[in-house]
Amino acid sequence: xxxxxxxxxxxxxxxxxxxxxxxxxxxxxxxxxxxxxxxxxxxxxxxxxxxxxxxxxxxxxxxxxxxxxxxxxxxxxxxxxxxxxxxxxxxxxxxxxxxxxxxxxxxxxxxxxxxxxxxxxxxxxxxxxxxxxxxxxxxxxxxxxxxxxxxxxxxxxxxxxxxxxxxxxxxxxxxxxxxxxxxxxxxxxxxxxxxxxxxxxxxxxxxxxxxxxxxxxxxxxxxxxxxxxxxxxxxxxxxxxxxxxxxxxxxxxxxxxxxxxxxxxxxxxxxxxxxxxxxxxxxxxxxxxxxxxxxxxxxxxxxxxxxxxxxxxxxxxxxxxxxxxxxxxxxxxxxxxxxxxxxxxxxxxxxxxxxxxxxxxxxxxxxxxxxxxxxxxxxxxxxxxxxxxxxxxxxxxxxxxxxxxxxxxxxxxxxxxxxxxxxxxxxxxxxxxxxxxxxxxxxxxxxxxxxxxx
Ligand code: GDP
Numbered sequence: 001x002x003x004x005x006x007x008x009x010x011x012x013x014x015x016x017x018x019x020x021x022x023x024x025x026x027x028x029x030x031x032x033x034x035x036x037x038x039x040x041x042x043x044x045x046x047x048x049x050x051x052x053x054x055x056x057x058x059x060x061x062x063x064x065x066x067x068x069x070x071x072x073x074x075x076x077x078x079x080x081x082x083x084x085x086x087x088x089x090x091x092x093x094x095x096x097x098x099x100x101x102x103x104x105x106x107x108x109x110x111x112x113x114x115x116x117x118x119x120x121x122x123x124x125x126x127x128x129x130x131x132x133x134x135x136x137x138x139x140x141x142x143x144x145x146x147x148x149x150x151x152x153x154x155x156x157x158x159x160x161x162x163x164x165x166x167x168x169x170x171x172x173x174x175x176x177x178x179x180x181x182x183x184x185x186x187x188x189x190x191x192x193x194x195x196x197x198x199x200x201x202x203x204x205x206x207x208x209x210x211x212x213x214x215x216x217x218x219x220x221x222x223x224x225x226x227x228x229x230x231x232x233x234x235x236x237x238x239x240x241x242x243x244x245x246x247x248x249x250x251x252x253x254x255x256x257x258x259x260x261x262x263x264x265x266x267x268x269x270x271x272x273x274x275x276x277x278x279x280x281x282x283x284x285x286x287x288x289x290x291x292x293x294x295x296x297x298x299x300x301x302x303x304x305x306x307x308x309x310x311x312x313x314x315x316x317x318x319x320x321x322x323x324x325x326x327x328x329x330x331x332x333x334x335x336x337x338x339x340x341x342x343x344x345x346x347x348x349x350x351x352x353x354x355x356x357x358x359x360x361x362x363x364x365x366x367x368x369x370x371x372x373x374x375x376x377x378x379x380x381x382x383x384x385x386x387x388x389x390x391x392x393x394x395x396x397x398x399x400x401x402x403x404x405x406x407x408x409x410x411x412x413x414x415x416x417x418x419x420x421x422x423x424x425x426x427x428x429x430x431x432x433x434x435x436x437x438x439x440x441x442x443x444x445x446x447x448x449x450x451x452x453x454x
Contacts, residue, residue: 002268002306008037009307013078016071027059030074042238042269047085047276054081068316076316079303085272086299091256091281096227099197100132102188104224106217106252107232108244109140109205112260112286116232117202118150119286119294124198125156132196134187135160136180136220139204147202154291157196159187180204181219188224201226209244214251221252229254230283233274236261241270245278256283259297263287322354338438342430343398346390349383358383385418389426392416401427 012033016022031052038048058077068076095101103120105113114137121131133151135158137143144160151158161183184201191199203220206213221229231254233241248254257278259271262285275282285297331348334340355361357380390398392415397404404412404427413420 002041005037005041005268006306008040009034009078012037013071013075013307016074019071020069022059022070022074024060027056027074031056031059034078038269038272040267041272042267044239044242044269044273044277047273050276051081051085054084068320072316075307079307082303082306083299085276086302087275087281087297088299090296090298090300091283092296093283094227094255095198100188100191100199101197101228102199102201102224102226103228103230104201104203104217104221104226105230105232105258106203106248106254107205108209108234109207111205111232111234112258113137113202113205113232114143114146114150115289116230116258116260116284116286116294117147117200118154118156119291120200120284121151121156122154122291123294125154129198130196131156131198131200132187132191132194133158134184134190134199134201136184136187137202137204138178138180138183139206143202143204157194159183159190180216181223184220185223199224209247209251211251214247217248217252226255228256230256230258231278231280232258232260233270234261235259235268235271236264238267238270239273242273242277245274249278249280254278254280256281258282258284258286260286263293319355322351324351327351335434335437338434340434340437341399342390342393342401343395345430346387346398349387353380353383385416385422386426388416389413389418389423401430 012030016026016030019026034055035048035052038051039045043051055074055077058081059074093101093103105117107113117133121133124131133147133156135144135147137147138161148158148160180203187201188199190196201220201224203217204213229252231245231248231252233245235241237244245257257274257280259274259282262268262271271282274280282297282299284294285302286294327347328351331340331344334344352358352361389412392412393401393404397408397412404423409420409423409427413423416423
């Protein structure tokens with residue numbers, strides 16, 4: 001759904017790469033491109049305006065992180081703001097203290113409410129809940145039997161009026177099958193008596209917003225006092241999603257949003273506007289007709305997906321947390337001058353390893369998905385051995401590996417529990433690497449040079 005937005009945003013941000021310093025003009029140009037990309041994706045204008053204003057302010061402000069270069073800094077800001085408009089924290093269902101928890105579904109006809117009722121019950125069942133579906137869409141012909149089919153598929157019982165009869169037995173509840181409010185009320189009673197811990201109430205939708213629909217939904221709401229009212233909205237309807245959301249917010253009110261049809265190829269900007277416009281969190285996302293094509297909505301993962309970033313942001317955050325910039329810069333200078341020692345190498349390695357298992361770190365890089373096999377070969381145990389070997393050396397040896405003669409090699413190998421050949425290999429590779437790094441940094445003005453013009 002967000003493919004073209006994603007391409008445009010990554011394109012806009014890519015242009016910044018390799019710039020040591022960003023001028024206000026660079027920031028303005030990037031913001032202009034981001035703005036156009038969002039507008040083309042159908043994100044509503046006030047949302048775009050606020051978004052761009054915040055990015056500009058932060059990018060031009062003094063927000064500087066030691067571990068990031070200016071381009072990374074902008075990416076981080078854009079990502080954080082994107083997570084912000086998508087709702088920030090992942091919002092989970094608020095369960096009632098005393099069951100049953102009542103979840104009411106509202107939205108236009110065709111939004112995907114009935115389909116969602118099935119998906120949500122299957123999802124809740126997996127977590128050990130015992131939901132009951134209640135069919136309160138008595139408007140649309142076939143809606144009740146559709147819910148029954150959905151219920152069967154999700155292996156969840158459905159409480160529904162039989163056509164032309166009343167519910168609850170003769171004279172007991174005396175519910176008219178035509179009154180959705182009564183059906184809802186009887187459904188809750190049924191859940192209590194059969195000990196279902198969750199009730200999902202499916203309501204009627206119309207093709208457009210109308211006052212009768214709103215009044216009926218409000219009536220059901222008052223009768224069942226839901227713990228959650230989920231506004232279900234088709235992400236493909238563009239700007240209408242925002243208008244519909246506003247109307248439902250006013251007419252019925254809701255506690256969370258469910259975006260459906262995220263598998264569609266529409267521009268999807270509506271999805272990016274609903275939360276900001278209504279102030280209600282997006283809680284779930286549906287991306288297909290099958291039961292399992294449904295999940296909790298995670299603003300951070302969605303933002304990451306839109307920015308085509310893999311999970312590089314976690315990597316950046318971990319770097320910020322663990323990276324000692326002064327030390328890294330000192331090492332960078334030594335590399336440039338070909339003076340890197342094994343002691344420096346050990347320190348760098350320890351710093352990187354503080355960020356987590358090496359396979360995980362590499363796995364956070366964009367495109368890592370395609371390199372899964374290669375990454376599974378990267379082994380922390382190998383690094384443990386390298387560390388042990390260096391630790392087995394005296395400070396003089398770490399400083400100047402040239403003095404490591406045959407008898408020293410034997411001592412180091414025995415002390416660190418490895419074969420002499422491994423010590424040889426490490427020392428040889430260290431020289432090769434040092435030579436290569438110094439040549440590279442000489443040619444590219446890296447890495448010290450890159451940081452210096454920040
Ligand atoms: P309701 O009127 O709100 O109850 O909507 P329905 O649940 O009947 O869904 C309307 C149509 O949208 C049906 O054909 C569903 O199969 C389809 N649908 C629902 N959710 C999704 C989704 O996430 N992706 C796709 N592609 N189709 C969906």
